[in-house]
Amino acid sequence: MKEKERTQKGKAGLGEDFLGAAEGAHGATGAAPKGTDGEPAPQRMSVPRKRDAVLRLMRGETLEALSRELRVPAGRLSQWRDAFIAAGESALKSRELDARDEHIQRQQSKIGELTMENELLRQKAKRMEAGLPLARWRSRR
Numbered sequence: 001m002k003e004k005e006r007t008q009k010g011k012a013g014l015g016e017d018f019l020g021a022a023e024g025a026h027g028a029t030g031a032a033p034k035g036t037d038g039e040p041a042p043q044r045m046s047v048p049r050k051r052d053a054v055l056r057l058m059r060g061e062t063l064e065a066l067s068r069e070l071r072v073p074a075g076r077l078s079q080w081r082d083a084f085i086a087a088g089e090s091a092l093k094s095r096e097l098d099a100r101d102e103h104i105q106r107q108q109s110k111i112g113e114l115t116m117e118n119e120l121l122r123q124k125a126k127r128m129e130a131g132l133p134l135a136r137w138r139s140r141r
Helices: 002-010 022-023 047-058 063-070 074-093 099-130
Strands: none
Touching: 047 063, 047 074, 063 074
């Protein structure tokens, strides 16, 4: 409050709610910006905090009350809830991998190797038919 009073003395006629440049320059002093109620402004929310907020919404807490408490816009909370539900639905659509899936993956890998080998052999056969050397020689210089 003393900073506010000092600022007001130097800026007569600007009103009692004038806060001056010194209080607004939190970046220069390293102080955290303050909200309207004097508490620090909210920082980025971690994934666990977002998850907890969404779960609280899903348990029935009102969007407005939670928004005020967490100091997060209601629209952002709604976006988190929608993303949470969409991710849950996509997780339920997938099925667990089993031994058959591993076998299929190995077979697909083998098919890829054989396909590449066949392509190389075809190129080699074309070169032999054309009478070209199988490998191009490079100068060692």
